[in-house]
Amino acid sequence: MQAFAAEQAPVIERAEGFFLFDVDGRRYLDGISSLWCNVHGHRVPEIDAAVRAQLDRVAHTTLLGLRSPPSIELARRLVEAVPRGLNRVFYSDAGATAVEVALKLCVQYHAQRRDRPGQRRLFASVGGAYHGDTFGSISVGRSDHFHRAFAGMLFDSVALPSPVTYRIPAGETEESYLQFCFDEVERVVAQHAHELAGFIVEPLVQGAAGILVHPLGYLKHVREVTRKYDVPLIADEVAVGFGRTGTLFACEQEDVAPDVMCLAKGITGGYLPLAATITTDEIYSAFLGEPHEGRTFFHGHTYTGNPLGCAAALASLDLFERNNVLDNAARNSDILREELQQLARHPHVGEVRQKGVMIGIELVEDRDSKQPFPAERRTGHRVTLAARKRDCIVRPLGDVVILMPAPAMPGDLVRELCRATIESIDEATSL
Ligand SMILES: *Cc1c(COP(=O)(O)O)cnc(C)c1O
Numbered sequence: 001m002q003a004f005a006a007e008q009a010p011v012i013e014r015a016e017g018f019f020l021f022d023v024d025g026r027r028y029l030d031g032i033s034s035l036w037c038n039v040h041g042h043r044v045p046e047i048d049a050a051v052r053a054q055l056d057r058v059a060h061t062t063l064l065g066l067r068s069p070p071s072i073e074l075a076r077r078l079v080e081a082v083p084r085g086l087n088r089v090f091y092s093d094a095g096a097t098a099v100e101v102a103l104k105l106c107v108q109y110h111a112q113r114r115d116r117p118g119q120r121r122l123f124a125s126v127g128g129a130y131h132g133d134t135f136g137s138i139s140v141g142r143s144d145h146f147h148r149a150f151a152g153m154l155f156d157s158v159a160l161p162s163p164v165t166y167r168i169p170a171g172e173t174e175e176s177y178l179q180f181c182f183d184e185v186e187r188v189v190a191q192h193a194h195e196l197a198g199f200i201v202e203p204l205v206q207g208a209a210g211i212l213v214h215p216l217g218y219l220k221h222v223r224e225v226t227r228k229y230d231v232p233l234i235a236d237e238v239a240v241g242f243g244r245t246g247t248l249f250a251c252e253q254e255d256v257a258p259d260v261m262c263l264a265k266g267i268t269g270g271y272l273p274l275a276a277t278i279t280t281d282e283i284y285s286a287f288l289g290e291p292h293e294g295r296t297f298f299h300g301h302t303y304t305g306n307p308l309g310c311a312a313a314l315a316s317l318d319l320f321e322r323n324n325v326l327d328n329a330a331r332n333s334d335i336l337r338e339e340l341q342q343l344a345r346h347p348h349v350g351e352v353r354q355k356g357v358m359i360g361i362e363l364v365e366d367r368d369s370k371q372p373f374p375a376e377r378r379t380g381h382r383v384t385l386a387a388r389k390r391d392c393i394v395r396p397l398g399d400v401v402i403l404m405p406a407p408a409m410p411g412d413l414v415r416e417l418c419r420a421t422i423e424s425i426d427e428a429t430s431l
Helices: 002-007 045-055 069-081 095-112 135-139 144-150 174-192 218-228 250-254 281-285 307-322 325-345 379-389 411-430
Strands: 012-016 019-022 027-030 086-092 122-126 157-160 196-201 233-236 260-263 275-280 349-355 358-363 400-403
Touching: 027 411, 045 307, 069 086, 069 275, 069 307, 086 095, 086 281, 095 135, 095 196, 095 233, 095 260, 095 275, 095 281, 122 174, 135 144, 157 174, 174 196, 174 218, 196 218, 218 233, 218 250, 275 281, 307 325, 325 349, 325 358, 325 411, 358 379, 358 411, 379 400, 379 411, 400 411
Parallel strands: 122 157, 122 196, 196 233, 233 260
Antiparallel strands: 012 019, 019 027, 086 275, 260 275, 349 358, 358 400
């Protein structure tokens, strides 16, 4: 019973800054940004005030047939912030819905485009990709765990090999394997160009796959190939957006402008559920016409563009500028690299992957052979429990320990998080 009690999830009652407090008053450092969404900390005075001020006006009105000042203002601010050409904003309320909107937009766009209308029903996505948990988003996602129960119910998509080199097929070198991954992009897109409604990618980093970091140039290559073959590129920035990779959006690092961008998680600073799917005039204009033409995009969620969420998002964007959050994230990125250096020779650490303030530490039974721990050992979960003893909240993905300190976290807390994590890994792997 004792062990069971220790495994029970803490009941979090309140938070302050970068700390969470459970009902017994125990304090934990939030090492995963409350599942990758918190940006400036919790109970941030400016965001609290913005939400309260909106609450004094109205908590929710619909965007179906009506508009609201915060949703209008936020759309304007987002369009200024995202890569050029993306200037039409469609709100929803979760990362998965932002992806659903992107997929449906692309299919309907091809059917209604005025230059070369046609039926395109296929999507391309990358091995191990995660785009959310709804049927459409799992159809382009690539995880057995998420698919198994729904075999036969998902729509078809084509898979590209993920361009990462930790475990490459026998007979390949890192160089030859990456070359293969790059070549596959053009081969697959060319082969299916007439039926591809879109190509969806997590720019730079595949988050839920275990912080798999793509090599420089991959995103740009995907952009060039998709442009060449007239296939819309959907950038799913749900995890990487809002500072996680070092820039406000990951696409900036390769100077890529996608045709559709999906935003959620960090958009409200991690306060409230809100999402945006942003696209180009080109795609938007395929939906314009007289009512009888039936070009409307029939998609809307009840809480789409919720004013409280939009108010929080506006306050969060202000804080990015006022507090130089991207500079802080860059310093934290250096701290993480420096502190985690000592894991490079750890016998049970296969690889430490990092982009900006996103960290994936892959635990293995044997460092040289890369042999994983037996799944039933639940090594990653043991790290969670060991970290909890050290007053830190971390949540691994399988045996990959994820650290995702909020971009605005002070450097000393980032160091604290790293040290507690290293001790926890030692404890969990030596038992
Ligand atoms: C988390 C995530 C999603 C899904 O977002 P939800 O808000 O949980 O629906 C989609 N894409 C990526 C890349 C994500 O990391």
